[in-house]
Amino acid sequence: PEADEHEEQCRRVAEGFGTGWMSAKYDVPAIAKDRRIGVEEAGRIARYDFFKKINEEFGHTIATAHTLDDSVETMLLNLARGTGLKGLAGIPIRRDGYIVRPLLPIRRSETIAYCKAIGIEPLHDPSNDDNRFARVRLREFMPAFDGLHPGAIANAGRAANIFAEEDQFLDALAANAMLQCEIVSDDPLQFLTKHLEVNLDADRLRHLYPVILKRGLRLIADALGANITFE
Numbered sequence: 001p002e003a004d005e006h007e008e009q010c011r012r013v014a015e016g017f018g019t020g021w022m023s024a025k026y027d028v029p030a031i032a033k034d035r036r037i038g039v040e041e042a043g044r045i046a047r048y049d050f051f052k053k054i055n056e057e058f059g060h061t062i063a064t065a066h067t068l069d070d071s072v073e074t075m076l077l078n079l080a081r082g083t084g085l086k087g088l089a090g091i092p093i094r095r096d097g098y099i100v101r102p103l104l105p106i107r108r109s110e111t112i113a114y115c116k117a118i119g120i121e122p123l124h125d126p127s128n129d130d131n132r133f134a135r136v137r138l139r140e141f142m143p144a145f146d147g148l149h150p151g152a153i154a155n156a157g158r159a160a161n162i163f164a165e166e167d168q169f170l171d172a173l174a175a176n177a178m179l180q181c182e183i184v185s186d187d188p189l190q191f192l193t194k195h196l197e198v199n200l201d202a203d204r205l206r207h208l209y210p211v212i213l214k215r216g217l218r219l220i221a222d223a224l225g226a227n228i229t230f231e
Helices: 002-017 028-035 039-058 068-081 108-117 136-146 152-181 200-206 210-223
Strands: none
Touching: 028 039, 068 108, 068 136, 068 152, 136 152, 152 200, 152 210
16 A cells, blocks of 8 residues: 555655656556465566566666575575575576676665665565565574674675576586487477477486486476476
């Protein structure tokens, strides 16, 4: 119910800086119901759909305000759910070629202090107080995590960067391995199914390290728009 008020405040801030202003409205509960997902995830889908439309229409790079705290929260949530290196890498600094997160090295408390120092009152999303959301419950734990070791949040952020580099390296190895195992068809009609299937040589697959094989199969599933579980 406070969305209109928040939108108006954002518009005033943008115009105060002399920048352009754009907004959009989505029926997030309908998206959640249609896709059978949570409201929080549906809201994220709506936001990134909006960003995509801005990029397609104007060619703009989209800078989001994700902070170091957001990335470490994502890292710990993924760990709780069960994840590999990609999930432990937290929030990537780039996404889809046109989205960047320039504030990822910065703590949330620093961004709030900066806003107040230049006369901008940070908005508070009431959903951040709703314990039905796992991220909200995690934030109650974060001060204890931060107190485990000096600079714990920053240290976790550095670990996430290491995981991201290693994840990219292993992806490159796995992609190359899948190319070596692919059976290329000379069927003139193969172009009809090239986005739907991949044929692989089973004998070559058996000689791959399991970590490369599993990662390669996941990359193929992602490329074909399919879902694949750990099992």
